[in-house]
Amino acid sequence: MPERRRFLAGMLKSLGAATVGGIAWTGFLDGKKAYPIILRPPGAVPEQDFLAKCTKCGLCVEACPFKALVLARPGDERPIGTPYFKMRENPCRMCRDIPCAAACPTGALDLSLVSDKDEGGKGKLNINRAKIGLAVIDRETCIAYWGIQCDACYRSCPVMDKAMTVEYTRNERTGKHAILAPVVHSDHCTGCGMCERACINQKASIFVLPGELVMGESSARYVRGWDSADEERMHELPEETETVTPRSQKKALDYLNKGDL
Amino acid sequence: MPAANKYRFTVLRRTVQLSIMVFFIGGSLLGWHALRGNLSTSKVFDAMPLADPYAILQILAAGKTVAGEAVIGALIVALFFGLFAGRAFCSWVCPLNVVTDAADWVREKTGLDSAGKSFALNRNVRYWIVGISLAVSFATGIAAFEWISPISMLHRGIIFGMGLGWIIIFAVFLFDLLLVKRGFCGHLCPLGGIYSLIASFSLVRVRHGSGKCTRCMKCLEVCPERHVLSMVGEISGAVLSGECTNCGRCVEICDFDAMKFGIRFSPEKHKTGIA
Numbered sequence: 343m344p345e346r347r348r349f350l351a352g353m354l355k356s357l358g359a360a361t362v363g364g365i366a367w368t369g370f371l372d373g374k375k376a377y378p379i380i381l382r383p384p385g386a387v388p389e390q391d392f393l394a395k396c397t398k399c400g401l402c403v404e405a406c407p408f409k410a411l412v413l414a415r416p417g418d419e420r421p422i423g424t425p426y427f428k429m430r431e432n433p434c435r436m437c438r439d440i441p442c443a444a445a446c447p448t449g450a451l452d453l454s455l456v457s458d459k460d461e462g463g464k465g466k467l468n469i470n471r472a473k474i475g476l477a478v479i480d481r482e483t484c485i486a487y488w489g490i491q492c493d494a495c496y497r498s499c500p501v502m503d504k505a506m507t508v509e510y511t512r513n514e515r516t517g518k519h520a521i522l523a524p525v526v527h528s529d530h531c532t533g534c535g536m537c538e539r540a541c542i543n544q545k546a547s548i549f550v551l552p553g554e555l556v557m558g559e560s561s562a563r564y565v566r567g568w569d570s571a572d573e574e575r576m577h578e579l580p581e582e583t584e585t586v587t588p589r590s591q592k593k594a595l596d597y598l599n600k601g602d603l
Numbered sequence: 604m605p606a607a608n609k610y611r612f613t614v615l616r617r618t619v620q621l622s623i624m625v626f627f628i629g630g631s632l633l634g635w636h637a638l639r640g641n642l643s644t645s646k647v648f649d650a651m652p653l654a655d656p657y658a659i660l661q662i663l664a665a666g667k668t669v670a671g672e673a674v675i676g677a678l679i680v681a682l683f684f685g686l687f688a689g690r691a692f693c694s695w696v697c698p699l700n701v702v703t704d705a706a707d708w709v710r711e712k713t714g715l716d717s718a719g720k721s722f723a724l725n726r727n728v729r730y731w732i733v734g735i736s737l738a739v740s741f742a743t744g745i746a747a748f749e750w751i752s753p754i755s756m757l758h759r760g761i762i763f764g765m766g767l768g769w770i771i772i773f774a775v776f777l778f779d780l781l782l783v784k785r786g787f788c789g790h791l792c793p794l795g796g797i798y799s800l801i802a803s804f805s806l807v808r809v810r811h812g813s814g815k816c817t818r819c820m821k822c823l824e825v826c827p828e829r830h831v832l833s834m835v836g837e838i839s840g841a842v843l844s845g846e847c848t849n850c851g852r853c854v855e856i857c858d859f860d861a862m863k864f865g866i867r868f869s870p871e872k873h874k875t876g877i878a
Contacts (some may be wrong), residue, residue: 360735371750393745403631412763421750422750429685
């Protein structure tokens with residue numbers, strides 16, 4: 343039946359075109375999904391979820407009383423249409439009512455991520471839980487680490503003395519001065535970016551980056567022996583490690599005796 | 604009939620399209636409360652959520668959950684157009700419609716139309732793109748069309764800054780002007796495809812009275828989806844295709860009152876055989 347054959351052939355052609363188009367489209371988006379160095383509003387869900395859930399409507403941008411958030415425009419070399427901070431220009435002021443996160447209609451910004459749970463399980467907003475990013479210091483260009491006195495970043499920190507401290511050490515070079523060095527503490531740093539804006543250097547020597555990007559993760563079996571609470575952690579780990587190396591596959595005595603050390 | 608009436612719905616449509624953008628811009632720059640956000644998701648008077656049903660569908664296809672507010676917003680929009688207004692989003696709301704209408708206008712004025720310079724493209728391609736976009740959303744875990752949509756680039760750009768987005772909008776203009784007549788809105792756009800599907804059963808319809816029709820075919824000349832007017836001059840009845848954008852061009856152009864806005868259900872006993 344030529345009629346039927348023509349229909350099937352047409353269908354096959356369309357399916358082929360659709361498949362090719364779909365593969366090209368997927369490839370294009372896969373590149374877009376590559377982890378962007380971008381600082382999201384407080385309460386943002388993990389980046390891969392954020393990229394899916396954000397409808398790029400700009401309600402968070404409009405809600406920000408300081409106009410600190412911007413939407414990435416085509417040509418900004420950032421995921422198109424999504425909101426982000428430019429900390430050096432206009433950092434997050436850590437509003438207590440978190441209007442940006444409250445404005446999000448899709449759940450890309452989730453208030454429960456910036457809330458403390460009380461006994462009733464009800465959330466109370468706490469902007470100090472925000473993890474926009476983590477401030478990182480370039481010690482080579484920071485003049486405080488040279489020994490010149492500067493604590494601009496420390497003084498600008500809204501979580502001063504928790505997220506950022508100044509550590510005093512003796513300046514061994516001169517032998518008679520102190521170095522007052524700023525230090526960031528990741529458990530309290532919200533990544534608000536006030537320090538990045540405050541930095542007096544030509545290009546900021548303290549800057550905010552996405553936390554996952556700059557932090558390592560200690561192997562579970564290393565223990566802070568001076569911290570009894572940390573040792574408790576050991577009891578929760580399984581007896582057997584799941585680490586397998588070519589060496590650990592054999593019994594210790596075997597590989598010692600066979601001399602392939 | 605006076606000449607101004609030949610564009611009465613076009614003027615009205617442009618006014619609606621412009622007003623929506625003005626309210627959005629006012630919301631962004633001046634803090635007006637009437638309409639905030641953009642056409643992807645928005646809030647009316649800081650209370651009623653609205654959302655692009657296609658955008659929400661893609662997020663769900665990507666395997667992510669969406670906050671209830673956005674789902675409600677998408678339902679409100681889908682119900683408004685699906686039960687009532689038909690595919691009116693495309694011709695009364697979407698700002699890209701202004702661009703593609705302009706491209707078609709230039710096409711006509713420069714004689715590109717009569718020169719027959721148009722590549723053949725099936726109008727069902729938009730439904731294929733809907734399907735592919737959902738599959739790609741599923742595969743990549745992000746809302747596929749929202750990343751390349753010139754519609755979003757335009758309304759977001761108008762409200763929050765265009766950047767290099769003008770290039771994409773200009774590309775759509777050129778595509779409609781030089782490659783395919785009514786190419787983007789009438790053939791490719793998956794958002795239009797979604798609204799065509801949603802609008803299959805909506806109430807407001809253009810109605811044709813074949814008794815008054817002189818078969819001058821002006822309506823078909825101006826119609827952006829001319830296949831929906833297949834009954835013109837033959838059978839009276841409502842334009843039932845969901846692909847009709849209710850733009851009203853055929854109504855305003857008709858010299859003999861043979862096209863009118865009405866509802867899908869036939870008021871006269873003479874029912875049409877169009878399904």
